[in-house]
Amino acid sequence: GAGVSQSPSNKVTEKGKDVELRCDPISGHTALYWYRQSLGQGLEFLIYFQGNSAPDKSGLPSDRFSAERTGGSVSTLTIQRTQQEDSAVYLCASSPRGILTNTGELFFGEGSRLTVL
């Protein structure tokens, strides 16, 4: 498709389980971002990828969160041993240019809604 694609769109899991959320950015976009949006809240920055590397992981809330990107394209956000406070919508965005020329517009996917029971 032409836009950022995220899967699953909805995920319900039990506390303590691991989950993987996938993001397929717009083709050719070198920058990829993960944000978290809790109910009624703003967007919390999690991590950024430039190509396959992640220069800044400081937004990840705990060491239970990790992310990788392979082939400069698809990214996976993994949450281990999920907790109820992890319940949120996880948004992925991509951007068309590299760090020096990026004018900043982010193209968002529809998000993955995670519910931890």
Next chain:
Amino acid sequence: AQKVTQAQTEISVVEKEDVTLDCVYETRDTTYYLFWYKQPPSGELVFLIRRNSFDEQNEISGRYSWNFQKSTSSFNFTITASQVVDSAVYFCALRDTGGFKTIFGAGTRLFVKA
């Protein structure tokens, strides 16, 4: 540190009213970008506008207009003659030109009633 403040949590207007969404930002960077995004009920954020810090010219696009005032660190968004389809959450965001992290405000939920 960078910060974006949207003091209005929710605004409710009647169709055809004008409405202004406030955005105040903090940054130590001398060059930066400011953005507005719209998140309709369907959930997908949509980019509306980008403004460079060195360009304080106001912009109008149809019923939308943006007022950037560097002196007050504000980047306000006005919708003229609001319509029901304008109902959404609107986010203001900030990014320095040399970096990559875009910081978002908490958002303002706009309800436009028929």
